[in-house]
Amino acid sequence: MRLRTQFTLIVTALVALIVVLAGLLIVVRIDHRDRAELDRVLAARTEQVRTAATKNGSLPTDGTYAVRLINKGELRKQVGTSAGFPVQVKDGYSTVSAGDDEWRSLAETLTTGAQLQILISLAALEEQHSDNVLVVNLLVLLAAVLSAAGVWFATGLVLRPFQRLLTAARGLDPADPAQRLPEVKSPREVAELTTTLNGLLDRARAEAKPVPAPREPVPTMEIRAIAPPPPVAVPEPVPAPVPVPVPERKPAPDLGPSLADLGTQLDQLLDHPDMPATQRHLILAQMADEHRRMVALVDGDA
Numbered sequence: 001m002r003l004r005t006q007f008t009l010i011v012t013a014l015v016a017l018i019v020v021l022a023g024l025l026i027v028v029r030i031d032h033r034d035r036a037e038l039d040r041v042l043a044a045r046t047e048q049v050r051t052a053a054t055k056n057g058s059l060p061t062d063g064t065y066a067v068r069l070i071n072k073g074e075l076r077k078q079v080g081t082s083a084g085f086p087v088q089v090k091d092g093y094s095t096v097s098a099g100d101d102e103w104r105s106l107a108e109t110l111t112t113g114a115q116l117q118i119l120i121s122l123a124a125l126e127e128q129h130s131d132n133v134l135v136v137n138l139l140v141l142l143a144a145v146l147s148a149a150g151v152w153f154a155t156g157l158v159l160r161p162f163q164r165l166l167t168a169a170r171g172l173d174p175a176d177p178a179q180r181l182p183e184v185k186s187p188r189e190v191a192e193l194t195t196t197l198n199g200l201l202d203r204a205r206a207e208a209k210p211v212p213a214p215r216e217p218v219p220t221m222e223i224r225a226i227a228p229p230p231p232v233a234v235p236e237p238v239p240a241p242v243p244v245p246v247p248e249r250k251p252a253p254d255l256g257p258s259l260a261d262l263g264t265q266l267d268q269l270l271d272h273p274d275m276p277a278t279q280r281h282l283i284l285a286q287m288a289d290e291h292r293r294m295v296a297l298v299d300g301d302a
Contacts, residue, residue, distance in 0.1 A: 004155045008148055015147040016140050023136030030132055034125050039093055042106040046118045068117040076114065089117050102126070161190040258294045262287055
């Protein structure tokens with residue numbers, strides 16, 4: 001779920017909850033006020049009926065309330081309604097039922113011992129309560145719709161720089177080192193984010209540049225110069241009756257093929273610097289063997 005949608009739902013739910021709680025509090029206060037007002041009306045009607053009953057013994061009513069006279073647990077008289085109420089009534093304020101209707105009652109015992117009861121129907125209060133609840137429901141719905149629309153529009157304005165930044169980031173070409181995210185001056189959070197991302201992009205491109213691998217040095221081999229054999233000193237002839245035999249000189253070794261092989265192997269190493277390591281080591285080993293053999297020939301050990 002997108003951030004804009006989440007924020008809109010959260011704020012809308014919070015506003016609706018606040019309006020519901022406030023509406024319930026208002027409805028409860030209105031109901032309490034209406035009940036208090038109804039109790040004051042009952043008290044005034046009771047005073048009027050008591051005065052009339054004392055003067056001429058009648059139980060007057062204008063049809064908005066009912067009057068009952070109960071004596072020794074029996075209903076003596078009832079005017080204003082034909083609803084059936086319980087015969088047993090406690091003095092003071094109470095709520096009684098007559099069929100499916102609720103009535104507010106105020107009863108008191110007269111000096112004669114009879115009990116006078118005044119009743120007013122609660123239908124008007126219940127209808128007013130239903131209207132109040134309906135108004136609260138409409139207010140909750142209206143507040144939810146308005147808050148959702150306002151938050152959706154406001155979050156769109158707030159998130160618009162982030163959307164532009166995201167679009168620019170998606171259009172970046174990693175192969176083009178000159179491309180960067182566009183500079184943003186406001187809001188400050190988006191500007192800081194853009195600067196940070198551009199810095200990360202520069203460092204990533206710098207680390208991604210290929211570094212040329214160093215070339216391996218060409219192995220060299222020191223070849224000692226082969227000195228010619230020292231000349232054989234010939235002693236001066238000494239006159240003697242017997243000639244002195246001259247020692248036989250050994251023929252000089254033939255080093256031509258060995259030098260030719262060394263030159264060929266050295267040319268291979270110079271002409272192929274990228275030669276595999278295994279092959280290069282084998283050639284170097286052959287050259288070393290050839291060098292030792294030549295030294296042995298020169299020293300007379302072969």
